[in-house]
Amino acid sequence: MYKMKTSMFPSGTYRVFSSRAVRALTKLTARQLQYWDETGFLRPSISTRKGRGTLRLYSFRDLVALKVAAELRGTLPLQTLRRLVAYFQKLDYTSPLAQVHFWVGRGKVYFREAGVTREAHRPEQSLIEGTVQIREVLADLSRQIDRLDARTPGRIERRRGVMSGKPVIAGTRIPTASIWRQVKEGLDADDVRKGYPGLTRKDIDAAVAFEKRTRASRRTA
DNA sequence: ACTCGAAATCGGTACGCGTA
DNA sequence: TACGCGTACCGATTTCGAGT
Known part of the structure; x- marks a missing residue:
């Protein structure tokens, strides 16, 4: 796991995650990350592969999206997830899985934006059973990262x-x-x-x- | 003790093949 | 299609021996 200096964030640093860290935090396999990158489903936004031996570097938002995708992937085919991401990207969400709290009822996709629940018009045929609690995923990830970061004195x-x-x-x-x-x-x-x-x-x-x-x-x- | 360069090692990606 | 697996390859890091 890396920390990058940047002037973009008030804290002065933001986290960058190698594929190794992402694998540890999401339980996705290296092959899945590679495949999802290759097919454009979820790409690392910090740094993509540039030939053999170079690192894929994911932002925290990428990580959240991957974590959500990994959870949804347990019950949904990848094709459905692709459609869902494509649909929200049309609404100008660059990383929907990390930004949108969405769920489906009676064939319509609903999502929450700025605290207001809205109905997505013409939601293609996306059918998501259940909901994804972004806030819980965030809290869970933060706990996992803290655990990874925890210092053991004397080591x-x-x-x-x-x-x-x-x-x-x-x-x-x-x-x-x-x-x-x-x-x-x-x-x-x-x-x-x-x-x-x-x-x-x-x-x-x-x-x-x-x-x-x-x-x-x-x-x- | 320090520096330097070459070789070995490590952690990661690319690619091809197989398969459910 | 969505991967798993094995192997080749790449770049960075580590180790090691020789020279100063």
């Missing part, structure tokens, strides 16, 4: 794309080597934490222990 990890893959405190971009350097210069754990308020005592100890271990094994090797 060291290497992550692709983070500090050139060097060992860092899990969930951060703080290299264990930086902690080690400061401790070697005579700072104690509390001093180090002043520089990194987010870290716990356990993080500092783990980083120091990790560096001691790797440096010792490098010497003996």
